[in-house]
Amino acid sequence: MDDDLRLSSNDWTDGVALLVLRLGLAWFMFLWAAHKIITPGQYQQLARHFDKVDLSLWQVYLAGGLQIALCLCVAVGIFRYASYSALLIMHFFTVLRRWERFIDPFALNDRGFPINRNPVIDLAVLGAFIALVLLIRRDHLSLGGWLNRHHRKAWWH
Template sequence: MEKKIILSPQDKLDGLALLILRLGLAYFIFLWAAHKIITPGQYQFLAKHFDNVDMSVMQVYLVGGAQIALCACVALGVLRIFSYSALGVMHFFTILRRWEQFLDPFAVNAKGFPINRNPVIDLAVMGAFIALVLLIRRDHFSFGAWIGRHSRPRWWL
Protein backbone atom coordinates (compact mmCIF):
# COMPACT_ATOMS: atom_id res chain seq x y z
CA MET A 1 0.00 0.00 0.00
CA GLU A 2 1.29 3.42 -0.95
CA LYS A 3 1.91 5.88 1.86
CA LYS A 4 0.15 9.18 1.21
CA ILE A 5 2.30 12.23 1.91
CA ILE A 6 0.42 15.24 3.23
CA LEU A 7 2.03 18.64 2.86
CA SER A 8 1.62 21.12 5.69
CA PRO A 9 0.42 24.64 4.92
CA GLN A 10 4.04 25.85 5.30
CA ASP A 11 5.25 23.13 2.88
CA LYS A 12 2.64 24.31 0.38
CA LEU A 13 3.75 27.94 0.72
CA ASP A 14 7.42 26.95 0.34
CA GLY A 15 6.56 24.84 -2.69
CA LEU A 16 4.55 27.66 -4.26
CA ALA A 17 7.35 30.17 -3.67
CA LEU A 18 9.88 27.84 -5.27
CA LEU A 19 7.54 27.10 -8.18
CA ILE A 20 7.30 30.84 -8.87
CA LEU A 21 11.07 31.26 -8.50
CA ARG A 22 11.78 28.25 -10.73
CA LEU A 23 9.42 29.40 -13.48
CA GLY A 24 10.77 32.96 -13.36
CA LEU A 25 14.39 31.81 -13.63
CA ALA A 26 13.59 29.37 -16.43
CA TYR A 27 11.79 32.12 -18.36
CA PHE A 28 14.62 34.61 -17.78
CA ILE A 29 17.24 32.27 -19.26
CA PHE A 30 14.81 31.01 -21.94
CA LEU A 31 14.54 34.52 -23.39
CA TRP A 32 18.31 34.69 -23.85
CA ALA A 33 18.41 31.18 -25.31
CA ALA A 34 15.53 31.85 -27.71
CA HIS A 35 17.32 34.93 -29.02
CA LYS A 36 20.23 32.70 -29.98
CA ILE A 37 17.84 30.87 -32.28
CA ILE A 38 16.14 34.04 -33.54
CA THR A 39 19.28 36.17 -34.07
CA PRO A 40 22.31 33.84 -34.22
CA GLY A 41 24.50 36.50 -35.83
CA GLN A 42 24.29 38.65 -32.71
CA TYR A 43 25.57 35.78 -30.59
CA GLN A 44 28.34 35.00 -33.05
CA PHE A 45 29.48 38.60 -32.58
CA LEU A 46 29.20 38.40 -28.77
CA ALA A 47 31.17 35.14 -28.63
CA LYS A 48 33.92 36.69 -30.73
CA HIS A 49 33.90 40.01 -28.86
CA PHE A 50 33.74 38.74 -25.26
CA ASP A 51 35.28 35.26 -25.48
CA ASN A 52 37.41 35.49 -28.63
CA VAL A 53 35.61 32.40 -29.96
CA ASP A 54 34.44 31.91 -33.54
CA MET A 55 31.10 30.12 -33.66
CA SER A 56 29.18 28.92 -36.69
CA VAL A 57 25.46 29.56 -36.91
CA MET A 58 24.89 25.83 -36.29
CA GLN A 59 26.95 25.98 -33.09
CA VAL A 60 24.90 28.95 -31.88
CA TYR A 61 21.72 26.98 -32.66
CA LEU A 62 23.05 23.97 -30.73
CA VAL A 63 23.95 26.08 -27.69
CA GLY A 64 20.58 27.84 -27.79
CA GLY A 65 18.77 24.51 -28.20
CA ALA A 66 20.63 22.97 -25.26
CA GLN A 67 19.79 26.01 -23.12
CA ILE A 68 16.12 25.82 -24.11
CA ALA A 69 16.06 22.11 -23.20
CA LEU A 70 17.58 22.93 -19.79
CA CYS A 71 15.02 25.71 -19.29
CA ALA A 72 12.25 23.20 -19.97
CA CYS A 73 13.77 20.82 -17.41
CA VAL A 74 13.93 23.62 -14.83
CA ALA A 75 10.38 24.79 -15.57
CA LEU A 76 9.09 21.25 -15.09
CA GLY A 77 11.39 20.47 -12.18
CA VAL A 78 13.02 17.49 -13.91
CA LEU A 79 16.53 16.30 -12.99
CA ARG A 80 16.54 19.15 -10.52
CA ILE A 81 20.09 19.03 -9.17
CA PHE A 82 21.52 18.87 -12.68
CA SER A 83 19.18 21.28 -14.45
CA TYR A 84 19.02 23.96 -11.75
CA SER A 85 22.78 23.87 -11.24
CA ALA A 86 23.51 23.87 -14.98
CA LEU A 87 21.50 27.04 -15.57
CA GLY A 88 23.11 28.60 -12.49
CA VAL A 89 26.60 27.79 -13.77
CA MET A 90 25.72 29.24 -17.19
CA HIS A 91 24.54 32.42 -15.52
CA PHE A 92 27.66 32.54 -13.34
CA PHE A 93 29.73 32.43 -16.55
CA THR A 94 27.87 35.55 -17.70
CA ILE A 95 28.73 37.28 -14.42
CA LEU A 96 32.41 36.36 -14.76
CA ARG A 97 32.49 37.94 -18.21
CA ARG A 98 31.10 41.20 -16.86
CA TRP A 99 32.96 41.46 -13.53
CA GLU A 100 34.59 44.81 -14.33
CA GLN A 101 31.16 46.47 -14.46
CA PHE A 102 30.62 45.56 -10.80
CA LEU A 103 33.62 47.68 -9.85
CA ASP A 104 32.02 50.88 -11.15
CA PRO A 105 28.25 50.54 -10.59
CA PHE A 106 27.59 54.29 -10.77
CA ALA A 107 29.30 54.96 -14.12
CA VAL A 108 27.38 57.17 -16.55
CA ASN A 109 27.88 57.82 -20.24
CA ALA A 110 28.26 61.25 -21.87
CA LYS A 111 24.46 61.73 -21.78
CA GLY A 112 24.29 60.99 -18.05
CA PHE A 113 22.72 57.55 -18.50
CA PRO A 114 23.87 54.86 -16.02
CA ILE A 115 25.70 52.20 -18.01
CA ASN A 116 26.60 49.62 -15.36
CA ARG A 117 23.35 49.17 -13.47
CA ASN A 118 22.21 46.03 -15.31
CA PRO A 119 24.87 43.84 -13.65
CA VAL A 120 22.92 44.34 -10.42
CA ILE A 121 20.18 42.29 -12.07
CA ASP A 122 22.78 39.60 -12.81
CA LEU A 123 23.68 39.40 -9.12
CA ALA A 124 20.04 39.15 -8.08
CA VAL A 125 19.44 36.35 -10.57
CA MET A 126 22.57 34.53 -9.37
CA GLY A 127 21.30 34.80 -5.80
CA ALA A 128 17.96 33.35 -6.93
CA PHE A 129 19.71 30.39 -8.60
CA ILE A 130 21.69 29.72 -5.44
CA ALA A 131 18.51 29.88 -3.33
CA LEU A 132 16.72 27.52 -5.74
CA VAL A 133 19.47 24.92 -5.46
CA LEU A 134 19.77 25.27 -1.67
CA LEU A 135 16.01 24.90 -1.20
CA ILE A 136 15.57 22.02 -3.64
CA ARG A 137 14.14 19.76 -0.94
CA ARG A 138 11.33 22.28 -0.38
CA ASP A 139 10.48 22.34 -4.13
CA HIS A 140 7.33 20.27 -3.65
CA PHE A 141 5.50 21.27 -6.85
CA SER A 142 7.89 19.80 -9.43
CA PHE A 143 7.92 16.56 -11.38
CA GLY A 144 11.11 15.58 -9.57
CA ALA A 145 9.38 15.93 -6.20
CA TRP A 146 6.32 14.05 -7.47
CA ILE A 147 8.48 11.17 -8.70
CA GLY A 148 10.37 11.23 -5.41
CA ARG A 149 7.13 10.91 -3.47
CA HIS A 150 6.06 7.93 -5.58
CA SER A 151 9.32 5.97 -5.64
CA ARG A 152 12.46 5.37 -3.67
CA PRO A 153 14.27 8.64 -2.91
CA ARG A 154 16.91 9.49 -5.46
CA TRP A 155 19.43 12.28 -5.01
CA TRP A 156 19.14 13.62 -8.56
CA LEU A 157 15.40 14.26 -8.42
Protein backbone atom coordinates in the same frame (compact mmCIF):
# COMPACT_ATOMS: atom_id res chain seq x y z
CA MET B 1 -5.53 10.42 0.09
CA ASP B 2 -3.24 11.89 -2.57
CA ASP B 3 0.35 12.53 -1.40
CA ASP B 4 0.14 16.13 -2.63
CA LEU B 5 -2.70 16.77 -0.17
CA ARG B 6 -0.57 15.48 2.72
CA LEU B 7 1.98 18.28 2.38
CA SER B 8 1.97 20.56 5.40
CA SER B 9 0.97 24.19 4.94
CA ASN B 10 4.66 25.13 5.27
CA ASP B 11 5.53 22.65 2.52
CA TRP B 12 2.83 24.16 0.30
CA THR B 13 4.13 27.68 1.01
CA ASP B 14 7.71 26.63 0.26
CA GLY B 15 6.56 24.79 -2.85
CA VAL B 16 4.65 27.79 -4.20
CA ALA B 17 7.54 30.16 -3.46
CA LEU B 18 9.99 27.87 -5.24
CA LEU B 19 7.57 27.35 -8.13
CA VAL B 20 7.45 31.12 -8.66
CA LEU B 21 11.24 31.37 -8.37
CA ARG B 22 11.82 28.38 -10.66
CA LEU B 23 9.43 29.62 -13.37
CA GLY B 24 10.86 33.15 -13.23
CA LEU B 25 14.44 31.93 -13.58
CA ALA B 26 13.54 29.46 -16.33
CA TRP B 27 11.78 32.24 -18.25
CA PHE B 28 14.73 34.62 -17.76
CA MET B 29 17.19 32.10 -19.19
CA PHE B 30 14.74 30.91 -21.87
CA LEU B 31 14.57 34.40 -23.36
CA TRP B 32 18.35 34.48 -23.77
CA ALA B 33 18.38 30.96 -25.22
CA ALA B 34 15.53 31.67 -27.65
CA HIS B 35 17.34 34.71 -28.97
CA LYS B 36 20.25 32.44 -29.91
CA ILE B 37 17.81 30.67 -32.25
CA ILE B 38 16.11 33.86 -33.46
CA THR B 39 19.24 36.01 -33.97
CA PRO B 40 22.23 33.63 -34.10
CA GLY B 41 24.42 36.19 -35.85
CA GLN B 42 24.24 38.47 -32.82
CA TYR B 43 25.55 35.67 -30.60
CA GLN B 44 28.33 34.90 -33.05
CA GLN B 45 29.42 38.54 -32.72
CA LEU B 46 29.14 38.47 -28.91
CA ALA B 47 31.26 35.29 -28.70
CA ARG B 48 33.84 36.85 -30.98
CA HIS B 49 33.92 40.11 -29.01
CA PHE B 50 33.76 38.84 -25.41
CA ASP B 51 35.20 35.33 -25.61
CA LYS B 52 37.48 35.73 -28.65
CA VAL B 53 36.02 32.61 -30.29
CA ASP B 54 34.38 32.10 -33.65
CA LEU B 55 31.21 30.05 -33.54
CA SER B 56 29.43 28.58 -36.52
CA LEU B 57 25.69 29.01 -36.89
CA TRP B 58 25.08 25.37 -35.99
CA GLN B 59 27.10 25.80 -32.77
CA VAL B 60 24.96 28.78 -31.78
CA TYR B 61 21.78 26.85 -32.64
CA LEU B 62 23.04 23.84 -30.66
CA ALA B 63 23.86 25.99 -27.61
CA GLY B 64 20.46 27.69 -27.81
CA GLY B 65 18.66 24.36 -28.19
CA LEU B 66 20.45 22.81 -25.23
CA GLN B 67 19.71 25.87 -23.11
CA ILE B 68 16.04 25.75 -24.09
CA ALA B 69 15.90 22.06 -23.11
CA LEU B 70 17.47 22.90 -19.73
CA CYS B 71 14.98 25.73 -19.23
CA LEU B 72 12.10 23.34 -19.87
CA CYS B 73 13.57 20.86 -17.36
CA VAL B 74 13.82 23.66 -14.78
CA ALA B 75 10.32 24.94 -15.53
CA VAL B 76 8.75 21.56 -14.78
CA GLY B 77 11.31 20.70 -12.12
CA ILE B 78 12.79 17.49 -13.51
CA PHE B 79 16.42 16.37 -13.20
CA ARG B 80 16.56 19.14 -10.62
CA TYR B 81 20.14 18.81 -9.39
CA ALA B 82 21.54 18.71 -12.92
CA SER B 83 19.22 21.20 -14.62
CA TYR B 84 19.12 23.84 -11.86
CA SER B 85 22.89 23.61 -11.39
CA ALA B 86 23.54 23.80 -15.14
CA LEU B 87 21.61 27.07 -15.45
CA LEU B 88 23.34 28.39 -12.32
CA ILE B 89 26.76 27.62 -13.82
CA MET B 90 25.81 29.22 -17.16
CA HIS B 91 24.64 32.35 -15.42
CA PHE B 92 27.72 32.39 -13.17
CA PHE B 93 29.86 32.35 -16.33
CA THR B 94 27.98 35.44 -17.55
CA VAL B 95 28.58 37.19 -14.23
CA LEU B 96 32.29 36.33 -14.32
CA ARG B 97 32.59 37.89 -17.77
CA ARG B 98 31.21 41.18 -16.41
CA TRP B 99 32.89 41.34 -12.99
CA GLU B 100 34.67 44.65 -13.66
CA ARG B 101 31.32 46.38 -14.18
CA PHE B 102 30.32 45.62 -10.58
CA ILE B 103 33.05 47.92 -9.30
CA ASP B 104 31.17 51.04 -10.39
CA PRO B 105 27.44 50.25 -10.45
CA PHE B 106 26.56 53.98 -10.60
CA ALA B 107 28.60 54.81 -13.72
CA LEU B 108 26.84 57.03 -16.28
CA ASN B 109 27.56 57.58 -19.93
CA ASP B 110 27.94 61.07 -21.43
CA ARG B 111 24.12 61.38 -21.70
CA GLY B 112 23.55 60.47 -18.05
CA PHE B 113 22.34 56.91 -18.72
CA PRO B 114 23.43 54.25 -16.19
CA ILE B 115 25.71 51.86 -18.06
CA ASN B 116 26.35 49.22 -15.38
CA ARG B 117 22.77 48.54 -14.34
CA ASN B 118 22.32 45.18 -16.09
CA PRO B 119 25.33 43.53 -14.44
CA VAL B 120 23.88 44.49 -11.05
CA ILE B 121 20.64 42.76 -12.07
CA ASP B 122 22.76 39.74 -12.97
CA LEU B 123 23.93 39.55 -9.33
CA ALA B 124 20.32 39.37 -8.12
CA VAL B 125 19.58 36.59 -10.61
CA LEU B 126 22.73 34.75 -9.51
CA GLY B 127 21.54 34.97 -5.90
CA ALA B 128 18.14 33.60 -6.93
CA PHE B 129 19.78 30.66 -8.74
CA ILE B 130 21.91 29.88 -5.69
CA ALA B 131 18.80 29.96 -3.48
CA LEU B 132 16.92 27.67 -5.89
CA VAL B 133 19.72 25.09 -5.86
CA LEU B 134 20.10 25.26 -2.07
CA LEU B 135 16.34 24.74 -1.60
CA ILE B 136 15.86 21.84 -4.04
CA ARG B 137 14.67 19.55 -1.24
CA ARG B 138 11.85 22.02 -0.46
CA ASP B 139 10.77 22.24 -4.12
CA HIS B 140 7.67 20.17 -3.45
CA LEU B 141 5.56 21.42 -6.37
CA SER B 142 8.02 20.33 -9.05
CA LEU B 143 7.66 17.16 -11.09
CA GLY B 144 10.91 15.92 -9.54
CA GLY B 145 9.56 16.61 -6.06
CA TRP B 146 6.34 14.75 -6.84
CA LEU B 147 8.26 11.80 -8.30
CA ASN B 148 10.59 11.79 -5.32
CA ARG B 149 7.64 11.55 -2.90
CA HIS B 150 6.25 8.61 -4.87
CA HIS B 151 9.55 6.80 -5.54
CA ARG B 152 12.13 7.51 -2.83
CA LYS B 153 15.75 7.79 -4.01
CA ALA B 154 14.69 8.04 -7.65
CA TRP B 155 17.42 9.03 -10.12
CA TRP B 156 15.24 11.63 -11.86
CA HIS B 157 14.61 13.98 -8.96
